[in-house]
Amino acid sequence: MRTVAVVGASLAGLSAARSLRQRGYDGRLVVIGEESHRPYDRPPLSKEFLAGTIGEADLALERDDEELHAEWLLGARATGLDRTARAIRLADGREVRADGVVIATGAAARTLPGAEGLAGVHVLRTLDDARALRDDLARGGRLVVIGGGFVGAEVASTAYALGLDVTVIEAAPTPLAGPLGETMGAVVSALHTDHGVRLLCGVGVKGLSGERQVEAVLLEDGRSVPADTVVVGVGARPCVDWLEGSGITLDNGVKCGADGRTSLAGVVAVGDCANWYDPHTGTHRRVEHWTGALERPAAAVAALLAHGATEPGVPRAPYFWSDQYGVKIQFVGQAAGADSVTVEEGSTDDRSFLAVYRRAGRQVAVLGMNQPRLFTRARKQFGTAAS
Amino acid sequence: MIPACRLADLPRGEAHRLDIEPPVSVFHTDDGELFAIDDTCTHQDASLADGWLEGCEVECPLHASKFDLRTGAVDAPPAKLPVRTHEVVVEDGMVHVRLSADAPNLPPCISARLAGGAA
Numbered sequence: 001m002r003t004v005a006v007v008g009a010s011l012a013g014l015s016a017a018r019s020l021r022q023r024g025y026d027g028r029l030v031v032i033g034e035e036s037h038r039p040y041d042r043p044p045l046s047k048e049f050l051a052g053t054i055g056e057a058d059l060a061l062e063r064d065d066e067e068l069h070a071e072w073l074l075g076a077r078a079t080g081l082d083r084t085a086r087a088i089r090l091a092d093g094r095e096v097r098a099d100g101v102v103i104a105t106g107a108a109a110r111t112l113p114g115a116e117g118l119a120g121v122h123v124l125r126t127l128d129d130a131r132a133l134r135d136d137l138a139r140g141g142r143l144v145v146i147g148g149g150f151v152g153a154e155v156a157s158t159a160y161a162l163g164l165d166v167t168v169i170e171a172a173p174t175p176l177a178g179p180l181g182e183t184m185g186a187v188v189s190a191l192h193t194d195h196g197v198r199l200l201c202g203v204g205v206k207g208l209s210g211e212r213q214v215e216a217v218l219l220e221d222g223r224s225v226p227a228d229t230v231v232v233g234v235g236a237r238p239c240v241d242w243l244e245g246s247g248i249t250l251d252n253g254v255k256c257g258a259d260g261r262t263s264l265a266g267v268v269a270v271g272d273c274a275n276w277y278d279p280h281t282g283t284h285r286r287v288e289h290w291t292g293a294l295e296r297p298a299a300a301v302a303a304l305l306a307h308g309a310t311e312p313g314v315p316r317a318p319y320f321w322s323d324q325y326g327v328k329i330q331f332v333g334q335a336a337g338a339d340s341v342t343v344e345e346g347s348t349d350d351r352s353f354l355a356v357y358r359r360a361g362r363q364v365a366v367l368g369m370n371q372p373r374l375f376t377r378a379r380k381q382f383g384t385a386a387s
Numbered sequence: 388m389i390p391a392c393r394l395a396d397l398p399r400g401e402a403h404r405l406d407i408e409p410p411v412s413v414f415h416t417d418d419g420e421l422f423a424i425d426d427t428c429t430h431q432d433a434s435l436a437d438g439w440l441e442g443c444e445v446e447c448p449l450h451a452s453k454f455d456l457r458t459g460a461v462d463a464p465p466a467k468l469p470v471r472t473h474e475v476v477v478e479d480g481m482v483h484v485r486l487s488a489d490a491p492n493l494p495p496c497i498s499a500r501l502a503g504g505a506a
């Protein structure tokens with residue numbers, strides 16, 4: 001292999017580039033990224049960076065002395081993949097020929113129809129989004145967060161600490177029921193009400209009102225919630241539009257094997273854009289967590305360099321964390337399909353506990369709140385128990 | 388030298404945190420060696436004593452950075468800077484730590500808090 005192109009210059013792309021070099025690949029390495037920034041870390045964008053406790057330089061993912069001998073094409077959006085010419089087309093008309101391709105284009109924030117052009121309305125996915133939101137939060141006032149998922153909840157928690165008046169609106173009856181299940185979704189989202197942040201559940205958003213600046217969020221039940229700033233936190237969609245027509249199989253992202261191998265030889269997919277086969281569950285899943293984007297590229301790069309002659313190993317169970325209102329939330333495994341969840345240490349009332357999810361008596365997930373030590377031990381055991 | 392704990396109270400595979408500023412932890416490896424390093428991860432505010440000890444490496448409990456206990460070096464990201472290492476001395480069954488004179492690499496969120504506190 002003489003040229004490998006990595007498309008997407010964020011966590012998964014950087015991790016793939018590092019793995020290529022670690023595995024001794026010494027050919028040409030081109031990293032293509034739509035954003036003009038060098039790879040930076042997203043989790044702090046809703047936490048420390050939004051709070052102003054860390055700056056932009058602290059977000060850098062690369063070490064100062066790191067040298068990957070890569071060509072970085074930043075501010076360059078890929079618009080197509082030509083499987084016969086083995087080339088990636090860029091928006092500015094350039095073409096990058098490569099015999100190996102790593103797709104790491106991640107995900108983009110979903111928006112609300114009708115929110116365009118209204119000042120004070122934000123999504124949060126990129127550094128530029130975070131800068132704009134931070135400036136608006138600095139004015140204080142009333143913040144309405146649409147969506148009680150992790151990013152929305154973290155923004156609410158940060159804005160609360162900054163002294164804003166915060167309301168969270170969630171369409172489902174219980175926030176976080178998808179990733180955590182009903183019981184624990186209710187426990188974790190009670191952090192809002194613990195702190196006097198209003199949480200409105202089971203009600204959809206009809207629209208936004210305001211001439212040029214947003215003034216209120218209109219609910220489907222007729223209520224209107226006044227707002228100076230609105231954050232739309234309604235999830236993310238995989239950035240794979242640029243692959244339409246390339247012949248690669250797309251289905252909720254790039255459909256791929258446990259080791260990232262796609263339907264095209266010489267092309268692997270990693271990170272938030274990859275819908276990979278999970279041998280634990282026997283299904284494909286697209287996991288939007290930091291740790292997977294960091295760790296899974298190693299296996300994908302191994303498969304790419306071996307021309308698919310490797311056996312996909314068993315991937316580690318997905319892990320994520322969230323920080324809200326000073327509480328550390330950690331989760332490993334999959335809550336969907338669990339038939340029980342029991343608190344095994346601590347208590348939910350104290351917001352400090354370890355809970356185990358089981359299906360037919362077998363452990364399928366572990367949740368920790370403010371228990372990093374116990375959680376770490378449970379997570380290590382989880383890896384062995386689940387395999 | 389700062390007394391940490393009795394050696395008999397620190398089983399292999401465990402860590403003991405000294406609540407000094409900044410905190411320092413002593414690790415007793417499965418092979419019976421003792422190492423002391425700064426307890427706070429250089430990435431963010433996590434206690435490495437809560438982490439996972441394997442061989443001469445500790446893995447951070449939050450985002451899995453790995454540090455070499457012998458040198459303090461980062462073996463796995465996201466941390467970018469090493470932790471300080473400190474000398475461990477055992478005398479009469481007591482574990483002591485002789486603190487490094489180097490400046491610690493505290494994570495940016497803590498440096499900001501300390502700077503804010505000093506101002």
Ligand SMILES: Cc1cc2nc3c(=O)[nH]c(=O)nc-3n(C[C@H](O)[C@H](O)[C@H](O)COP(=O)(O)OP(=O)(O)OC[C@H]3O[C@@H](n4cnc5c(N)ncnc54)[C@H](O)[C@@H]3O)c2cc1C
Pocket residue numbers: 007008009010011012013032033034035041042043044045046076077078079104105106107108124125126151239242270271272273287288289290291293319320321322323
């Ligand atoms: C605010 C926020 C907070 C988060 N907090 C946590 C957390 O606490 N814990 C946790 O586990 N996870 C968290 N996450 C999720 C985590 O950040 C993601 O899982 C991770 O960033 C995924 O990395 P990635 O490289 O796959 O994708 P991304 O980080 O989305 O990067 C993809 C990159 O590809 C670029 N790109 C897209 N299309 C193209 C194209 N056509 N051509 C060229 N480049 C392109 C994009 O511009 C982007 O830079 C958070 C995410 C956000 C947004």
Ligand code: FES
Pocket residue numbers: 428429430431432433447448449450451452464465466
């Ligand atoms: S706090 Fe240690 S790796 Fe992030």
